[in-house]
Amino acid sequence: GAVVSQHPSWVICKSGTSVKIECRSLDFQATTMFWYRQFPKQSLMLMATSNEGSKATYEQGVEKDKFLINHASLTLSTLTVTSAHPEDSSFYICSGGQNEQYFGPGTRLTVT
């Protein structure tokens, strides 16, 4: 299957700082990518749809000014968690593809 990478795989940051997570499709082009967050022992919750060359579409309850998404090319989408707080600590996962989605390995964010 296709390959999606994420960087970093884990990050620890202090409260109030911003963190950028990169999601790359390595062997396919993705006009659309999806960002999820996952809390321990819970399922994936869709945060937003990242659209190449246009604004992201956010799910209800997700603050667009807090979770900035940029999809500047067909192979790269970034998620920036701004002014991070401990409650933002979670596992963030991106995906891309057609009907079947290829997921990145995830980024574990810990905000202290």
Next chain:
Amino acid sequence: SQKIEQNSEALNIQEGKTATLTCNYTNYSPAYLQWYRQDPGRGPVFLLLIRENEKEKRKERLKVTFDTTLKQSLFHITASQPADSATYLCALGTNAGNMLTFGGGTRLMVKP
């Protein structure tokens, strides 16, 4: 509202037996349904996709059924192995874009 239900309790089975996982949905008319495997701390991995006009699909030891009348999919792993131990997620999609809605997942434990 749309709901996708998977058994939240872990399924424990003996090696060599067939594991059967259930996915039920309500208030949804999916064009297709997918099954993913997720290991702890990793992103989901695509396993199988079955479309609304398909009753059954197989891939090696995996079999998926899709009953749009019952609004249910069954996921079978035959001759299960300890390496099959993971959380299995079902996801539903429509023909309007590639967005998926995930169920809560069922953890499978295969004991030697």
